[in-house]
């Protein structure tokens with residue numbers, strides 16, 4: 169007897185199209201999101217998962233979040249979104265990094281920024297079952313922050329341990345749980361040699377506690393964004409998919425197998441099997457006519473007189 173027909177869902181992340189009303193704008197990233205968006209609509213997934221950094225500066229411009237929400241709604245595909253650090257602020261640090269031009273402590277996620285995101289997209293932690301797959305997502309930037317939202321997130325995570333199980337359980341987070349190994353130590357933000365390892369994954373204490381919770385919920389796959397370099401690890405029987413960005417690539421030199429090609433991930437579910445497929449963008453924008461600083465500029469470096477639109 170034949171089982172149900174295979175079906176697909178898609179994970180897309182790190183679109184950060186930005187806005188020509190902002191102090192900085194890269195139209196190539198906006199064009200790449202439009203390309204990805206068209207390709208996703210054509211592939212007709214049963215639902216769409218969005219892994220954060222849906223905006224370039226949504227933590228300070230609510231309108232960037234609203235514009236992405238309108239863009240997602242118009243796709244007419246059921247979707248769920250978790251925030252990324254560009255939408256709500258970074259994971260917390262009490263110490264500054266080694267680069268004088270970057271004020272890391274000021275970039276910490278705040279309750280106000282998270283509430284702003286939730287006022288546009290709804291709750292930042294959610295779980296649902298679709299056919300034989302459970303998908304759960306959360307705002308991992310609050311872990312280790314000491315904010316009231318962190319305590320609520322752990323309470324919610326604990327409750328997931330007794331939730332009804334499905335055949336597969338996907339977890340969505342924005343920062344990867346780890347860089348190379350599950351048991352790697354906490355990276356020092358203060359040292360230039362380890363700053364990017366610190367920046368690109370969760371801290372060890374958050375990671376250990378989160379992983380224990382994931383395992384207690386029957387996690388089969390953990391999908392993250394943030395790095396803009398596609399990579400896969402398998403550890404403790406769980407797949408860890410580091411998803412590609414649509415905007416462009418970053419940090420492509422760290423892993424020999426890492427691939428920075430812009431695109432998104434499509435999951436094909438066939439009974440109890442899941443196959444992952446990388447879908448590259450049909451066309452990567454070559455525009456170079458943007459403006460403004462990259463990275464995480466300080467407030468005094470934000471010059472809105474550069475904006476193309478007012």
Ligand SMILES: [Fe+2]
Pocket residue numbers: 221252253254342393394395
């Ligand atoms: Fe990010």
